[in-house]
Structures are given as structure tokens and as C-alpha cells.
Amino acid sequence: MTTLNLHTALITTMVIVSASDQEMTDRELFTIGEIVRTLPMFSEYDEEHLPDDATSCVEMLNGDQALEDIVAKIRAVLPKKLYDTAYALACDIAVCDGQLSQEELRMLEMLRHGLDVDRLTAAAIERGAAVRFTRL
Template identity: 35%
Template structure:
């Protein structure tokens, strides 16, 4: 059995997996990682290498049952009170491109199911992202 990820590593794994779900991590998504890690209290004191953490996550994703393995490691590493935070981070990354792809939606559904998130909380998180990323025209 592998050792648990740190809480911050687990949250970064969620963001990375959301970004590469459609097999295309964009510059916007990378910028969103930096922005979120730079200002959210849950990342206060983080001094790790996002690149190294992202590489480890990507390697796990390539393995047999990679997505399940990632979800297992993340769920094992996060306290339950941060499940909604992880979901919100995944939403932020997926929404940063404004056009959320089907593969990203599938990952979000898997995350919601794995964490057994409250449907009202999920709806509120998703609505909040839609409002923040709405275009003018």
C-alpha cells in the first residue's frame, strides 16, 4: 500500500486530473493552478514542486485503472471536510477554459460519486463557477 499523499498534494492531483481529463492541459488551466495555489488558505505554506506532483499524478493516470487509483489515493489522503474543496478546485480548473469538455464532466461525476457529495452542495459549487466564468456576449 502506498503512503497517503499530503493534503496539498491530493488537492493538486485533483486539479491535474481535471485538467488532463480531456488529454489537453491548457495554458489557462496551468495559470489557474498557480493562482489557486497562490491565494487559497488550504495551500498556505505549500512549498512543493507542482511540476513534480503533476508528473507523479500523470504517471498514476497512465497505469491500469489509473483514474480509480487516483481517486482512491485522493480519498485516502483528504479529510472528509475537504471533499467539497477538492470538488470546487476541480470545477475551477475545468471551468477556466470556459468550455468544459465531456471528459472533464465525467471526471467531475466520478469525483462527486467517490466523495458521496451532497447534491445541493455540488449544484451550488457548479452554479458559482458558471456565474464567475460567464461571458459578456
């Protein structure tokens, strides 16, 4: 059983969305890296650990743990004030490559319910992510 901390819980949130459609695109991986490098919540995280932490998450996904259990582990580690933040990061990863698969939508729904993000807040977060990643 993989133990998560605050940073790895947020990274896991992003990776499970990226991997949900069985393909982690270069754009998704790049965006995860950019988020880790630029957001203040990761200022104390050593980004050199990102490849290993992402690999641990993928291994957790490939193991026998149910997605609901992984979401429960994320929730157990995050303070309640970061539930919306984790959902926002997941939405950013889901839309960053311009392709939103049914698997990613299902994963976002599972995260929304697992992190108790209310429907109105989720809609605002989703709209914000869509606007930020709009392509011309």
C-alpha cells in the same frame, strides 16, 4: 504507487480534471498555479514543488491505475471537511478555460461520487464556478 499528502491530493484533483480530455490548456495550468499561490489551504505548500507534483500526477494517470483508484487515494488522504473543497477546485479547473468537455464532466461526476458530494451541494459548487469564470 504514488503516495499523496493533503496538498498533493488537492493538486491531483485539479490535474486529473485538466488532463481528462487529453489536453491541459495553458489557462488550466495557470489557474492551478493561481489557486496554489493564493488559497490559504496552500500557505504551507512550497509552490516550487508544483511542476514535479503535477508531473507525478500525470504519470499516475498514464500508468495502469484506474481513475477510481486515484479518486480513492485522494479520498483516503483528505479529511471529510475538504471533500467539498476538492470538488470546488476541480470545478474551477473544468470551467476556467471556457470549454467543458464530456470527459471533464465524467471526471467531475466520478469525483462527486468518490468524494460523497451530495447533488445539491455539487450543483451550488458548479454554479459558483460557472459564475466566477464567466467571460464577456
